[in-house]
Amino acid sequence: MGSLEIVNLAGLVSGRLGEAVRPVGALRCEDGLIAALDAAGDGDVVVDAAGAVAIPGLIDSHAHVVFGDWTPRQSALGWIESSMHGGVSMMMSASEVHLPGRPSDREGVKALAIAAQRAFDRFRPGGVKVLGGSVIVEPCLEPEDFGWLAERGVGLAKVGFGAFERQGDAAPLVRAAQAAGMVVMNHTGGASIPGSSPVTIEDVLALGCDIIGHANGGPTSLPDEDLEGLFEAPGAIQLVQAGNLRSSLRILELASERGALDRIVLATDTPTGTGVMPLGMIKTVTELSSLASIAATDAISMAGAGNARVLRRPEGVLDVGRPADVVLLQPPLGGVASDPLAAIERGDIPGIAGVVIDGELRALRSRNSPAPAREARLVRGAAA
Numbered sequence: 001m002g003s004l005e006i007v008n009l010a011g012l013v014s015g016r017l018g019e020a021v022r023p024v025g026a027l028r029c030e031d032g033l034i035a036a037l038d039a040a041g042d043g044d045v046v047v048d049a050a051g052a053v054a055i056p057g058l059i060d061s062h063a064h065v066v067f068g069d070w071t072p073r074q075s076a077l078g079w080i081e082s083s084m085h086g087g088v089s090m091m092m093s094a095s096e097v098h099l100p101g102r103p104s105d106r107e108g109v110k111a112l113a114i115a116a117q118r119a120f121d122r123f124r125p126g127g128v129k130v131l132g133g134s135v136i137v138e139p140c141l142e143p144e145d146f147g148w149l150a151e152r153g154v155g156l157a158k159v160g161f162g163a164f165e166r167q168g169d170a171a172p173l174v175r176a177a178q179a180a181g182m183v184v185m186n187h188t189g190g191a192s193i194p195g196s197s198p199v200t201i202e203d204v205l206a207l208g209c210d211i212i213g214h215a216n217g218g219p220t221s222l223p224d225e226d227l228e229g230l231f232e233a234p235g236a237i238q239l240v241q242a243g244n245l246r247s248s249l250r251i252l253e254l255a256s257e258r259g260a261l262d263r264i265v266l267a268t269d270t271p272t273g274t275g276v277m278p279l280g281m282i283k284t285v286t287e288l289s290s291l292a293s294i295a296a297t298d299a300i301s302m303a304g305a306g307n308a309r310v311l312r313r314p315e316g317v318l319d320v321g322r323p324a325d326v327v328l329l330q331p332p333l334g335g336v337a338s339d340p341l342a343a344i345e346r347g348d349i350p351g352i353a354g355v356v357i358d359g360e361l362r363a364l365r366s367r368n369s370p371a372p373a374r375e376a377r378l379v380r381g382a383a384a
């Protein structure tokens with residue numbers, strides 16, 4: 001894999017909630033990990049960041065992957081690679097529910113999860129790490145199926161689309177999935193696809209999932225009076241781009257009051273009817289930071305470390321020994337802010353001037369973000 005160095009940084013966002021920008025001027029990556037918070041000047045690949053701020057790669061914990069780099073929902077190809085140009089280094093499948101003709105019998109449901117897990121284990125569009133194969137919790141499954149799937153590498157489950165009369169009735173199967181070590185996410189709010197039923201706050205509490213998926217609606221939100229109940233449930237509270245923005249702001253207000261911002265995680269819930277949104281993660285960070293007056297560093301943490309923690313992954317934090325998933329941010333060219341974090345806090349999407357995943361340079365100048373005020377430059381070596 002070799003070494004990569006990023007020099008001439010203006011600072012580094014660790015990704016830890018509540019931590020200010022660190023005055024780090026360079027990064028050295030070896031064999032996919034961060035080896036040092038300085039540079040020796042002899043990397044196989046050397047990037048001059050031109051004064052960019054380094055942040056952890058963004059993690060989308062609600063991505064509607066299906067197979068390959070294809071979404072049947074919007075008949076689009078290349079959307080995962082395009083999201084990498086939006087600063088996304090990892091995605092978690094919200095189940096392969098959009099597969100045309102998806103099976104709903106016991107064998108078929110299990111086979112789909114295994115096939116997707118295997119396929120994405122071996123295929124990384126644009127270098128993005130896709131955690132694929134999220135088994136859809138259907139009434140035809142038996143509790144022992146989850147242990148069987150977990151032994152075969154399936155680590156994710158999604159509840160809220162299955163043909164249950166009340167989605168809360170799936171709770172015994174959710175317990176079985178969690179006992180098998182799976183990370184379980186529920187759908188919250190109004191029904192999104194024909195044939196599924198709404199998920200109420202009572203269902204959310206009964207299900208007790210690890211992630212309360214699109215707690216701000218996907219896209220239809222819970223009633224305002226039910227939002228406080230989210231804090232009684234055990235899971236991470238996920239706010240998505242393709243949900244109700246007003247509800248997101250209300251949930252952030254409730255989280256701030258309770259000192260519970262560490263429970264908030266960000267995602268896109270795309271591709272869906274809302275579209276393919278390559279800038280969906282950084283746009284969500286920018287909107288929630290600027291509208292809810294949350295420090296850009298904290299909004300970035302919710303989009304990285306928060307998701308990594310619930311997924312039990314080492315990504316999301318920039319420090320020695322962590323995976324080298326790094327995004328270089330600049331203020332957007334022509335914007336009023338002189339640094340990228342101030343741009344986010346005033347609602348301007350920053351310029352993405354470089355994306356590194358597992359220590360490999362994937363893009364220098366994003367083709368999707370606004371133009372960065374100063375462009376990073378390859379001093380030595382080549383992109384992956």
Ligand SMILES: [Zn+2]
Nearest residue numbers: 062094218269
């Ligand atoms: Zn979804």
